[in-house]
Amino acid sequence: MNVATYNMRKGGSTRSHWQRMIEDHHVDLLFVQESYPHEEHLPPLLFPALRDRSVWANASQNKWGSGLFSASGTLTPLPLPNYQGWVAGAVIREPKWLSDGESILAFSIHAPAGAGSYPGQVSRILDEIRSVADGKNIIIAGDFNLTISDSAISKRPIQKNNREIQRRLAEEFGLINCWTEANPNQELAQTLRWTKDSSIPYHCDGIFVPRSWGPRLQSCVVLSGDHWDGLSDHNPVIACFGDNS
DSSP states (O other), X not given: OEEEEEEEEEEOTTSOHHHIIIIISOOSEEEEEEEOOHHHHSOTTTOTTHXXXXXXXXXXXXXXXXXXXXXXXXEEEOOOGGGBTTEEEEEEESOTTSOXXXXXXXXXXXXXXXXXXXXXXXXXXXXXXXXHHTTOOEEEEEEOSSOOSOOSOOSSOOOHHHHHHHHHHHHTSOEEEHHHHHSTTOOOOOOBOOSSOTTSOBOOEEEEEEGGGGGGEEEEEEOOSHHHHTTOSBOOEEEEEOOOO
């Protein structure tokens, strides 16, 4: 099973991002931000069950927004009213990558600019997720617009309020950070290259899954190279899990 998150930058102008992730990298669960609607990225003739497998909403007055895609199971939208389009939520029922009869809540996050600091915005988003989660298993992934992984080796100092978000995800929600778990004692990989200065390393995109999934986690990588540089100023993050047994 592969889980990925990808900020496509102002919609994803080539409309190829979803299909490349799903077909080329065999992604089973895709979290997207700054994406055009799913039907623009995935042709209905090639993905006939798209309506049941995806959710998406535009953010504010933008033509782009956040979304989710699952290769199996059925998605029922679970929006956060105060963050419509910035956060796409869904109940995923009976996906093949979970045991029979199970469901899970999934949230694709894009911390919005304005109306306070990014840590403050993410903290309020987590408050709203907690209010609807009701103790159920959840996955949270996306562009948090803050340093979302911890490491003793980092070229950027990790601010205290960033670490507080990391703590909440671990302690309040019982989630593990896939990149940190799979890459212990490694320098944080760059997930945002900045359009004004791409040399500044910034690790703001991440995937958080239930702690019980930890033994199945095989790898978590950030895809990079000229191909990805031309598609977005963010790089996709992909976590790979072994079979559920």
